[in-house]
Amino acid sequence: MALLDLVKQRYSCRSYEEKSVEQEKLNYVMECVRMAPSAVNKQPWKFRIVKNEEEKTKLRECYRGNWFGTAPMYIICSILHDQEWVRRDGKHHGDIDIAIAVEHLCLAATEQGLGTCWVCNFDAEKCKQSFELDDNEEPAVLIPLGYPADEPSAKIRKEMTEILK
Template sequence: MSFLELTKQRYSVRKYKAKPVEREKLLQVLEAARNAPSACNFQPWHFIVLTEEKIKAKVAETYPRDWFKEAPVVIVACGDHSASWKRADGKDHCDVDLGIAIEHMTLAAAELGLGTCWVCAFDAKRCHEILELPAHLEVIALLPLGYPEEETSPEKKRKRLEEIVTWK
């Protein structure tokens, strides 16, 4: 499948099969993140892979949605602002770098027949406490991962190219 077809196929999965994700596939998804570009190649990221039910249940308290609890894996994407590149005007690119790495993971997952959903509306402070993370790491996003219950992706509404591009 072409890259453009892959971007069209990927969607936010909110219903997962009760099927474990093979370690080889998890490693491929994580390798995609590792290979992501970052500002000045600083790679200010750290990923925590949750597969044990007990810790997943605790983290699920920070985003209490039933579908989230169904995912067999949750990847916690963390950023290290002390290790990220800052532009001359002070703009910190940690979140941008993490965004790129997370998107690499979502696309790699889709290519492998897995589904994900980028979760940002969670209690990041509580998640940080539950995982007993060091102060220099910020939890940026949660990425539930597993086999989608539905086999087909829903139709996505997208703006026309003319609405989002200006040529000069």
């Protein structure tokens, strides 16, 4: 599939089938994440797969959207602040690096027929405590992952003339 077609196909899925994600597909998606670029190749991230019922229950306490509970699994995407590259002027690049890796995840999942949704509006502190993350680890994004049970709505995008200068 051409990249532009894949990008157009990806959407924020908010309803999932009860069907489990096959391990081969999960492995493929995570290999795409592993290959994501990062500033100075620091790869300042950690990804935690959440599949068992106890952990899914804990994670669902961090974000209570009804639709979120329909996903068969989740990925907690964290920045490792002690490993991120810092520009000379003090700009930390962990947020940028995790965003690149997460979008690799979302595009790879789409290619495999899976749905995802970026969830950033969650209780990060509760997540950190519930999963006993290290002090240097910041959970930045939650990604529900599974087979879509909904249809994408129309994407509204700015015209090219509005984003190019």
